Structure formats: C-alpha cells, structure tokens
Amino acid sequence: MPPDPDRYTADCSRCAGLCCVALAFSASSDFAADKAAGTPCHHLRTDFRCGIHTRLRDEGYPGCTVYDCFGAGQQVVQVTFGGRDWRTHPEQADAMFAVFPVVRVLHELLRHLTEVRSLPAAAPFSAEIDAAVADTDRLAAGTPDELAALDVEAHRRSVADLLGRVSDHARAERPGPDHRGAQLLGARMRGADLRRATFRGALLVGADLRSADLRGADLLGADLRGADLAGADLRDTLFLTAAQVIAARGDTATRLPRALARPAHWAAAPSAPGRRSSRRRPARR
Known part of the structure; x- marks a missing residue:
C-alpha cells in the first residue's frame, strides 16, 4: 500500500x-x-x-x-x-x-x-x-x-x-528553456513564455516573473524567495511546494496548482485598466 x-x-x-x-x-x-x-x-x-x-x-x-x-x-x-x-x-x-x-x-x-x-x-x-x-x-x-x-x-x-x-x-515533446542551476537573481522575465522550462536548483531570488507562463515547468529545488509571481500561471508545474509559494510574492491573479493554497500575505490583483478606484483622491490645495 x-x-x-x-x-x-x-x-x-x-x-x-x-x-x-x-x-x-x-x-x-x-x-x-x-x-x-x-x-x-x-x-x-x-x-x-x-x-x-x-x-x-x-x-x-x-x-x-x-x-x-x-x-x-x-x-x-x-x-x-x-x-x-x-x-x-x-x-x-x-x-x-x-x-x-x-x-x-x-x-x-x-x-x-x-x-x-x-x-x-x-x-x-x-x-x-x-x-x-x-x-x-x-x-x-x-x-x-x-x-x-x-x-x-x-x-x-x-x-x-x-x-x-x-x-x-x-516535457520531451515540447521542452521549454533550460535554466537548471542558473543564477537568475533579479532576472526580468515578465510575461515570458516559460512553459515546460527547467528551473531545477535555479536561484530566482527577487526575479520578476509577473504574468509569466510557467505551466509544466520543473521547479524542483528552485529558490523563489521574493520572486514576483503576480499574475503568473503556475498550473501543472512540477515539484512546486507550499514553502516555495509562501517565499515568493503573488496576487489573486496568480494561478496555482490545485493542491496549493494562496498565501494570506499575497496582495490583491491590481484593478483592470480604466477601472475607477474606490479610494477617494485627496483634494487639491
């Protein structure tokens, strides 16, 4: 069993x-x-x-x-x-x-x-x-x-x-970029197509992964401390743990695997363009 x-x-x-x-x-x-x-x-x-x-x-x-x-x-x-x-x-x-x-x-x-x-x-x-x-x-x-x-x-x-x-x-049929063990501290990958990429053991501390597509990516041992995952798609990622998710930053638009909960400290998603804020602007002096 x-x-x-x-x-x-x-x-x-x-x-x-x-x-x-x-x-x-x-x-x-x-x-x-x-x-x-x-x-x-x-x-x-x-x-x-x-x-x-x-x-x-x-x-x-x-x-x-x-x-x-x-x-x-x-x-x-x-x-x-x-x-x-x-x-x-x-x-x-x-x-x-x-x-x-x-x-x-x-x-x-x-x-x-x-x-x-x-x-x-x-x-x-x-x-x-x-x-x-x-x-x-x-x-x-x-x-x-x-x-x-x-x-x-x-x-x-x-x-x-x-x-x-x-x-x-x-991932053999359509492999993504190979970043295993890469030093990607603070890397700018906003909106990147990272489907089926390999990030095994990569250092992604502080990386900008906003709106990146990480579906099917291998994240075994990847260091995601402070990485910005706002709006990113992490569905079907391999070996992603709750600890990695909690160490990163994200928002309500970040898509996670079903087994992982959204951390309470993550921010709300930004308002859509053109939408009026509910907060009242301070009066001009």
Whole structure:
C-alpha cells in the first residue's frame, strides 16, 4: 500500500517544536536574531507552540513562515521516538535533533515521488517509482541509530536522478528553456513564455516573473524567495511546494496548482485598466 500523502503535511500538534530547536539560524532579513542548533527559540512556548505564530512576519521572522518539514516533525516524535519529546526525555534530545533533518529530506522525497507517480508521462517509470517510494518509506521508518548512520544525501541524489528523468520525459515533446542551476537573481522575465522550462536548483531570488507562463515547468529545488509571481500561471508545474509559494510574492491573479493554497500575505490583483478606484483622491490645495 502506498504511503498516506497526509504524512508529508506538517502537523505541529503532534510534534515537539523540533524545527524551533534543532535548527540554527542567523540574524538576517529572514530572522530577527541568532539561534544556535539545539537551542530552543525564545518564542517557543512550554506547549511546543510558537508564541508569535500569527505575527512572524511582523516580528522579523519570515524565514519561519516558509519552512516546511513535510511531516518529519510528527514522524520523529510519534514514530521514531515513540511519542517521547526532548523536554521530558532530555537524554534523547541530541539524537532527536540529529535525525530530524534526515527524516525531513526523506519525507520531501516521498512527497515528490507521490506527486510524480500521478503523471501520465510517468507510466514507463512506474516500477522504478514504486521501488523508490518503498525504499524511501523504509528508510524513514528506521530507528534513531539507522537514521543517524544513513547517507541521506546519496539517497537524495538517487531519487533526484529518477525525478529528473521522469520530468524530462514529461516535457520531451515540447521542452521549454533550460535554466537548471542558473543564477537568475533579479532576472526580468515578465510575461515570458516559460512553459515546460527547467528551473531545477535555479536561484530566482527577487526575479520578476509577473504574468509569466510557467505551466509544466520543473521547479524542483528552485529558490523563489521574493520572486514576483503576480499574475503568473503556475498550473501543472512540477515539484512546486507550499514553502516555495509562501517565499515568493503573488496576487489573486496568480494561478496555482490545485493542491496549493494562496498565501494570506499575497496582495490583491491590481484593478483592470480604466477601472475607477474606490479610494477617494485627496483634494487639491
């Protein structure tokens, strides 16, 4: 039986604030303060919830809003460590913090494998995909010692190669521009035809993608922080995650895949040309 896709959706109520403790971050535009790995964020409450969750952007922590553990938090707490947490079992805290990022990688891979499995173009690869799902699922269910000893990057490369071959096959008939790994910081691609393009691992930080057509594009690992997607069409994109969408800017005219929700902080679409604004202009002096 294939893994339940809900497993790859973060459920903070079944975690123990692992992302707020295990990971390190430095004061920057993404985080208002420094925090060392293994040290709880000072906004983490005793119930493992964030004390400023509804105000993260206002308080200077937009980096937290774009982080997605793909369900690794509840997997580590509820399955790997049998419901124990780092506060009541401090002797296991280091092990818990060490395996959390490993399980996150495995769950992200499972999420992408589950997505690609549903593509009609993936049929020739079905046996390989099923084997990769089974193998990755088995690894994610490992013991703390097994997870700590796992070469997760080697497994990531193996699955990424499979995902890449499926993606190339899906776009082979009419491939778009190849921008894999490209440095496209601040690139101006407004209104561009980017259908079935490859942006695997590309840096699109601050790129202008307003009204661009990205249908069928491969966005695996693309960095979309601050990219302007206002009016862009991202339907049927491959490997686009909620974290990538939240990190970007968009509006109500941005078209997203059905599985992804429109971020609350995105702006409203601009009024159509010639439409009068409902706001009253200030009187001239």
